[in-house]
Amino acid sequence: xxxxxxxxxxxxxxxxxxxxxxxxxxxxxxxxxxxxxxxxxxxxxxxxxxxxxxxxxxxxxxxxxxxxxxxxxxxxxxxxxxxxxxxxxxxxxxxxxxxxxxxxxxxxxxxxxxxxxxxxxxxxxxxxxxxxxxxxxxxxxxxxxxxxxxxxxxxxxxxxxxxxxxxxxxxxxxxxxxxxxxxxxxxxxxxxxxxxxxxxxxxxxxxxxxxxxxxxxxxxxxxxxxxxxxxxxxx
Amino acid sequence: xxxxxxxxxxxxxxxxxxxxxxxxxxxxxxxxxxxxxxxxxxxxxxxxxxxxxxxxxxxxxxxxxxxxxxxxxxxxxxxxxxxxxxxxxxxxxxxxxxxxxxxxxxxxxxxxxxxxxxxxxxxxxxxxxxxxxxxxxxxxxxxxxxxxxxxxxxxxxxxxxxxxxxxxxxxxxxxxxxxxxxxxxxxxxxxxxxxxxxxxxxxxxxxxxxxxxxxxxxxxxxxxxxxxxxxxxxx
DNA sequence: ACGTAGGCATTGTTGAACAATCCCACAAGA
DNA sequence: TCTTGTGGGATTGTTCAACAATGCCTACGT
Numbered sequence: 006x007x008x009x010x011x012x013x014x015x016x017x018x019x020x021x022x023x024x025x026x027x028x029x030x031x032x033x034x035x036x037x038x039x040x041x042x043x044x045x046x047x048x049x050x051x052x053x054x055x056x057x058x059x060x061x062x063x064x065x066x067x068x069x070x071x072x073x074x075x076x077x078x079x080x081x082x083x084x085x086x087x088x089x090x091x092x093x094x095x096x097x098x099x100x101x102x103x104x105x106x107x108x109x110x111x112x113x114x115x116x117x118x119x120x121x122x123x124x125x126x127x128x129x130x131x132x133x134x135x136x137x138x139x140x141x142x143x144x145x146x147x148x149x150x151x152x153x154x155x156x157x158x159x160x161x162x163x164x165x166x167x168x169x170x171x172x173x174x175x176x177x178x179x180x181x182x183x184x185x186x187x188x189x190x191x192x193x194x195x196x197x198x199x200x201x202x203x204x205x206x207x208x209x210x211x212x213x214x215x216x217x218x219x220x221x222x223x224x225x226x227x228x229x230x231x232x233x234x235x236x237x238x239x240x
Numbered sequence: 241x242x243x244x245x246x247x248x249x250x251x252x253x254x255x256x257x258x259x260x261x262x263x264x265x266x267x268x269x270x271x272x273x274x275x276x277x278x279x280x281x282x283x284x285x286x287x288x289x290x291x292x293x294x295x296x297x298x299x300x301x302x303x304x305x306x307x308x309x310x311x312x313x314x315x316x317x318x319x320x321x322x323x324x325x326x327x328x329x330x331x332x333x334x335x336x337x338x339x340x341x342x343x344x345x346x347x348x349x350x351x352x353x354x355x356x357x358x359x360x361x362x363x364x365x366x367x368x369x370x371x372x373x374x375x376x377x378x379x380x381x382x383x384x385x386x387x388x389x390x391x392x393x394x395x396x397x398x399x400x401x402x403x404x405x406x407x408x409x410x411x412x413x414x415x416x417x418x419x420x421x422x423x424x425x426x427x428x429x430x431x432x433x434x435x436x437x438x439x440x441x442x443x444x445x446x447x448x449x450x451x452x453x454x455x456x457x458x459x460x461x462x463x464x465x466x467x468x469x470x471x472x473x474x475x
Numbered sequence: 476a477c478g479t480a481g482g483c484a485t486t487g488t489t490g491a492a493c494a495a496t497c498c499c500a501c502a503a504g505a
Numbered sequence: 506t507c508t509t510g511t512g513g514g515a516t517t518g519t520t521c522a523a524c525a526a527t528g529c530c531t532a533c534g535t
Contacts (some may be wrong), residue, residue: 013410032324032487032488033487033488034312034487034488041498048523053248055355057515057516057517058517060518067488067489068488068489069489069490069517070489071487071488071489072304072488073309073517073518073526074308074309074331076312077269077309077312078312081313081316089267089496089498089517089518090495090496090516090517090518091496091498091516091517092516105403105404106404107402108400108405109402109404109405112348112351112352112355112400112402113347113348113351113405114348115351116348116350116351116529120347135489137359156410164368165343165344165347166343167343167344167347168339168340169341169344169408169411169412170343170347170348170408173405173408174405175403177404179434194334222490267518268518268519269518269519269520280530286531292484292485292486293485293486294484294485302519303519303520303521304486304521305519305520305521306518306519306520308486309485323528324486324487324528325485325486325487325526325527325528326485326486326527326528326529327486328486384504
């Protein structure tokens with residue numbers, strides 16, 4: 006009955022479902038959100054910074070209403086915080102956030118690892134992320150090591166095979182990058198995990214889920230403790 | 241330095257952190273979203289219905305911009321779908337959605353169950369939900385049985401202890417209620433799970449995590465199959 | 476059956492306006 | 506010195522009206 010349901014399979018339009026999203030044009034608010042998201046995740050807007058509506062609308066040449074739609078989008082992604090009648094600020098991650106984030110990661114990532122079988126599939130993205138991290142480390146680009154690390158763990162989570170879970174993990178990854186931007190010694194934080202991630206990947210490829218899970222848990226506990234120490238210290 | 245950090249503990253304002261949210265007034269857009277969310281989840285707006293901006297603004301006495309903010313909020317919660325230049329519609333859950341949802345539930349809920357110890361805590365909400373479901377069943381209110389079932393499984397997930405995961409599960413629960421509204425034989429669907437949920441709860445209370453997980457997985461597989469059969473059938 | 480053209484409804488985006496709220500600095504009082 | 510009013514200025518919250526852009530539908534011609 007309805008054109009968008011399942012009738013396409015029968016005719017010549019078979020297998021085009023995956024191309025649907027490429028066809029979707031984005032609204033102005035979404036494009037604005039994309040720009041701001043990039044600026045936040047790459048550290049141009051530091052956590053705590055206020056984004057004043059008038060300034061941004063002038064700089065981007067858009068109307069205030071459109072910008073507010075973009076703000077709301079990013080607030081929903083936890084990259085911005087709206088304080089009513091005071092404005093929007095780049096999110097500042099607290100210690101309780103870190104605790105919750107790592108609790109979520111332990112649940113999500115361990116559950117995902119537990120689904121891998123003897124003949125693991127879909128490890129290409131993880132492999133790519135680990136290689137990128139190692140390459141960035143050789144260049145001394147430790148912030149890029151951080152983003153590659155995030156990508157690696159998103160790839161691990163993706164083994165669970167749920168888009169909804171992946172989306173949550175993507176949001177968590179963005180929050181983590183927010184913390185990274187507040188750190189001074191990025192090398193000291195990221196360097197130990199290069200080999201840890203590589204080992205986890207090898208174990209997964211060998212189909213040794215339980216041991217991979219053990220290493221992953223150790224990594225998560227260690228990283229959580231390091232982040233908490235960082236957040237408690239300079240406060 | 242900053243007034244909202246930790247200085248309040250010292251003075252007379254100790255222990256007020258928990259009251260912070262009671263003080264937060266909600267914006268108009270959020271309240272509008274609350275209203276629409278209720279109308280959607282209680283089945284007043286059926287899946288597929290278009291929500292026309294002018295009609296809603298007139299009915300609620302708000303401006304178009306504010307309504308569009310509310311729409312965006314609900315679209316982000318997956319209760320509404322925006323089709324560019326065509327309007328917003330109440331979400332219609334498809335078979336692929338159901339598959340993804342149950343994949344996510346298997347990951348989330350099993351991971352949460354696995355965290356319970358010999359002396360389980362925080363089962364009050366689950367107990368309450370099961371009792372409510374049983375009471376609603378005795379009254380023959382099968383739609384309320386459905387919402388209580390959703391609440392039970394949210395309570396299970398909450399054992400994981402992560403706000404972020406809970407939020408995802410809440411969103412999934414709203415999606416499930418959307419499917420329930422498309423069903424005719426709600427009793428036939430929900431009735432078998434009354435005793436299943438009760439048994440899962442008992443096992444959790446006894447601290448028998450592994451057996452609870454086995455039953456939970458069986459429930460999830462069964463419910464998924466039933467929903468898929470329902471969605472494939474009338475199409 | 477196919478392509479085209481026009482009309483209509485609806486959404487997308489903008490700009491301006493005004494009210495509500497908050498922050499800050501300064502003054503008054505204990 | 507510390508606390509408590511009291512403005513003024515800046516910023517956000519919300520509304521309204523207008524116009525452009527888009528998509529759907531129907532009628533028409535081939």
